[in-house]
Amino acid sequence: MAFVELENGDWINPDSVELMYKPTSDAVLWKATMDHVEPETITDADRIRILKTAGFVRAKKEKSNAD
Numbered sequence: 001m002a003f004v005e006l007e008n009g010d011w012i013n014p015d016s017v018e019l020m021y022k023p024t025s026d027a028v029l030w031k032a033t034m035d036h037v038e039p040e041t042i043t044d045a046d047r048i049r050i051l052k053t054a055g056f057v058r059a060k061k062e063k064s065n066a067d
Contacts, residue, residue: 004053006046014054020047 003011016034020042023031030047031039042050051057 002053004046004049006040007043010040012040012042012046012050014050017050017054020050 003013005011012032012034016037017032018035019033020030021033022029030042030044032042032047032050033039048057
């Protein structure tokens, strides 16, 4: 079980996230709903970290400066 640290210092288990959404179309922050917990406010960077940890987004390989 992997946990992701959010920008605000909290931790979240990607396996427990049921839904990530923006409350309104012009909202800047996202909401993540989980089992038996109030929705957590997350940033776009948090959302990407959660998706990468859950395996939905492949992490890019960084180029080395030797190339």
